Each structure stands twice: as C-alpha cells, then as structure tokens.
Amino acid sequence: MKTFLHIASAVLFIIPVFANAAEDDFAVHFTVQTAQGASLQRLALPKEALAAVQSASVADVRIFNGDGHAVPLAKIPLRNVTIAAQPKNWPIYPVMASTNQQQNLGNLSLRIEKTAGRSIVRVIEDTNPHIRPPATQHIATLVDTRPLKTPLAILTVDAVMPPGEPVLLTVTASTDLKTWRTLAQDVPVFHFGPAANAPGSMNVPLNGMRVDNEYLRISWPPGAAFNLRGVRITPAASSVAPQRHGVPLVAQRDGMAYVVSIPFATPLQAIDIRPVESDQLVPIQLSGRGSHGDKWRALTTGVVYRINTAGTESRSPPIELNGVSLRELRIEPTANSIGFSSAPRVSALLDPSEWVFVASGPPPFILAVGRAGASSTQLPLLSLIPGYTADAELKLPVAIVDVASATTRPPSQLTQLSQALGAPSARSLVLWAVLIGGVLVLAGVAWMVMRQMKTSHNPPP
Numbered sequence: 001m002k003t004f005l006h007i008a009s010a011v012l013f014i015i016p017v018f019a020n021a022a023e024d025d026f027a028v029h030f031t032v033q034t035a036q037g038a039s040l041q042r043l044a045l046p047k048e049a050l051a052a053v054q055s056a057s058v059a060d061v062r063i064f065n066g067d068g069h070a071v072p073l074a075k076i077p078l079r080n081v082t083i084a085a086q087p088k089n090w091p092i093y094p095v096m097a098s099t100n101q102q103q104n105l106g107n108l109s110l111r112i113e114k115t116a117g118r119s120i121v122r123v124i125e126d127t128n129p130h131i132r133p134p135a136t137q138h139i140a141t142l143v144d145t146r147p148l149k150t151p152l153a154i155l156t157v158d159a160v161m162p163p164g165e166p167v168l169l170t171v172t173a174s175t176d177l178k179t180w181r182t183l184a185q186d187v188p189v190f191h192f193g194p195a196a197n198a199p200g201s202m203n204v205p206l207n208g209m210r211v212d213n214e215y216l217r218i219s220w221p222p223g224a225a226f227n228l229r230g231v232r233i234t235p236a237a238s239s240v241a242p243q244r245h246g247v248p249l250v251a252q253r254d255g256m257a258y259v260v261s262i263p264f265a266t267p268l269q270a271i272d273i274r275p276v277e278s279d280q281l282v283p284i285q286l287s288g289r290g291s292h293g294d295k296w297r298a299l300t301t302g303v304v305y306r307i308n309t310a311g312t313e314s315r316s317p318p319i320e321l322n323g324v325s326l327r328e329l330r331i332e333p334t335a336n337s338i339g340f341s342s343a344p345r346v347s348a349l350l351d352p353s354e355w356v357f358v359a360s361g362p363p364p365f366i367l368a369v370g371r372a373g374a375s376s377t378q379l380p381l382l383s384l385i386p387g388y389t390a391d392a393e394l395k396l397p398v399a400i401v402d403v404a405s406a407t408t409r410p411p412s413q414l415t416q417l418s419q420a421l422g423a424p425s426a427r428s429l430v431l432w433a434v435l436i437g438g439v440l441v442l443a444g445v446a447w448m449v450m451r452q453m454k455t456s457h458n459p460p461p
Helices: 002-021 101-107 413-421 426-457
Strands: 028-033 040-044 061-064 073-076 081-083 088-090 092-097 109-115 118-124 137-144 151-160 167-174 181-191 203-210 215-219 227-235 238-240 245-249 251-254 257-261 268-274 280-289 297-309 312-315 319-324 328-333 345-350 354-358 365-369 398-408
Touching: 061 073, 061 354, 092 227, 137 227, 151 167, 151 181, 151 215, 167 203, 181 203, 215 227, 268 297, 280 319, 297 319
Parallel strands: 040 398, 092 118
Antiparallel strands: 028 365, 028 398, 040 354, 061 365, 073 354, 081 238, 088 227, 092 137, 109 118, 137 215, 151 203, 151 227, 167 181, 167 215, 245 345, 251 257, 257 328, 268 319, 268 345, 280 297, 280 328, 297 312
C-alpha cells in the first residue's frame, strides 16, 4: 500500500515538471540579439527561418528565453512600405511683364526668350511675337518641372523679403504656357529674420498634385517686396509593396519537365524561373501538389525567357502564385515547345514576416521554427501593446536574429511519434502519457484501498 502511495506522489510531482521543463522540438534555432532595457521588441524573420517554417499559417514560430519558456508574441500584419522622397532644386526663369499686364496675369500667355545667354520669360498679348510691352517688371517665376512625373508634396521657396511681412503665393501649371490650372492659391510665406534658418514658413503645400510634362508658375501680388532666388520641390512619399525574400530551390529533371521539391510550408507569393543559357524563351505550365504522391493540380501558365537584344539582356519577371503552399512544383514546357536545354535556376519569393515579442526572463533568447502540426500561440497585436495606436509597433526597438548562429536539430523519435499522432508537441505527448499513467496509478491505489476495506469488514473464518 505504501509503495502505491509513493508512486502516486511521484506521478503527481512529475506532471508539472514535464509541463514546464521541456521546450518543443523545433527543427531550426537562431540566437536573438535583443535591445537592452526594452520589454517589447520587434523582430523580422530572416529568409533562413522562413525556409524552415512547416505551417502555412506560420504557426510554428516560437521565441524562448534562457529558462526555456516561450515568451508572448504577436505577428505584425503585412503592409506596404512608405518611401520618403528627397527634395530637389529646379531651374527657374523670371517672368517679365508690363505694368498693365500685371493686373491680368492669369489670362496671359508666356514665351521663353534668351537674352545675352540668359533665359527669361515674357508675357505676350498679341499673336505677333515681335510686339513687346514698353516696360518690364519681374512679377512671377517659371519653374521647368517637365521631367517631374510624380505627385508633389511641398514647394519650398528661397526668397529675400522683409521679415515678418507675409507674401501670398499662387502656383499654377501649364503645358503650353497659355492655359493654366491652379495648384495652390494665396498661400502666405514669411520669415522673422535674415538668416536662412530663421523661424517662419517658406513652404507651399501641393497635397499630392501631379504635373505631367508641365511648367509651374509662381506669382505674387504686384508691388510686393519679394525676390525669389530658388525653388526646391519635394515629391510626395510613395507606397510600395514590401520587398520579398528569395529562397533558391533545386529543379530535378522529370522527362521534359522539372520537379522542384519545397522543404517549407511558407506560402509562395511568386516563383522566379531563369534559364541558365541565354537566348531562350520557353512557354510553361506550372502545377503543384501538397505532398509527394498527390495528384498534380494546374496552377498557372507563363513564359520564361532570357534574351539578348543589341547587347542588352532581358529576363522574364517572376510568375505570381498568390500565396499558395506547396511541397512540390512541376515546371513543364507547353505543347510544341522546345523546352529548357538544362535545369533552370528557380527561386521562391516569400513575403517578409515581422513579429512583436515580450523579452521577459533571462537571455539568451532563441528563435525556434520548423515543426509540422504545431499549434499557434500568437496573440492579437492589440493585446500585446498597451494603449495601441496605429503603427505603434514600428516605433519599438529592433531585435536582430543572428543567422550565423543557426543550428538544426533532427526530430527525435518522440517528436516523430507526436507528429504522427497529431499532438501539438512532444511535450504535450509526454504530459498526456504522464497524466494517463497518473490516472492508472491512482486507480490502482483506489482499488487497493477498497480491497483492504472489504477484507477488514469480512474477516476470514
């Protein structure tokens, strides 16, 4: 009886030990260099980690601390990247007009002239280009922005003007110097000192307006003490898709086709296929399947080429696959196509993956990926960042994954068994085994107690 009690106590003691001591058996581990003194940190999975993920939903991503405990983490939604444009100075030409013409500048045409090697712009009122006004005065400036094809954010002027006296600027655009459209009207510019960095505002917001092969004209009220010396234009920031990671794959010949084994489950956004030899053009059919032995299913068609024209080589762009998860890809020339002369170079293009995690517990912190059937432990991003506001995760310090520290661990027999049984981890399988064993031991103790009680109530004759 005492023996059974000791066994039962040992089982009850070992259950929490197995529940907390062992970490899941993931295939690839990386050391994470965390930022000092920050609880919440941001981390980007390197392509080496993406190439080891075994879940299409990226559920098999963990970060463990030095005690072997998984820390809370949340995935950052994929979004476009905003690229700030650099401002640029643009050539300017003074606009010269007569006193009468100043009052009706919006309806007048302009003509660029060169005088003594200097380009100036004159206002014309007559179809005869030889008729000129009797007197001229600098009342506007023309900016040659014809090469500019992007939306505009800000126009900044460099001007001499009395401190503290605002001047109203109007910006218009035209392709022919005759018909003008207004981009900004009566915008005040001013400064409070002679220095270039004096307080004030010398900017005219253009709010994403576009110019396409057009000039800009900057004008101000007649008689204003304003001498424009230069113009700087800042294009609007652009939004582009995040840069994808390229993971090289190996194509094996299968008759006229080539089969590519994919050792990860990360969704494929596109596939880049490049012929090894130049001057090749091959129409292809792409097929895929989820595991070896499954039936091939058609994905898409495309044309792969590498062609030299007048000394310039052109290559086919990647073929979009829109996030499909595959284990094998078949590249097959279409009917009546010559096909590839040798195995093409193939790369999978994967979307980047960024995470926020809590750097709790002692270092070193370990990024672990690569376990089929792992259950997701991701938390909502809003719950991980207190008082969340838009893009708050982008302000967090960045932890760096040391790619050179990668270690590969082949799955143990216990891990293979847990995967075969569909258990989320080897630890959970052990825990269930211990729990079942504990129940059996306790059942044995109960049976022994009941037997002894029965014997005591029914003594032998």
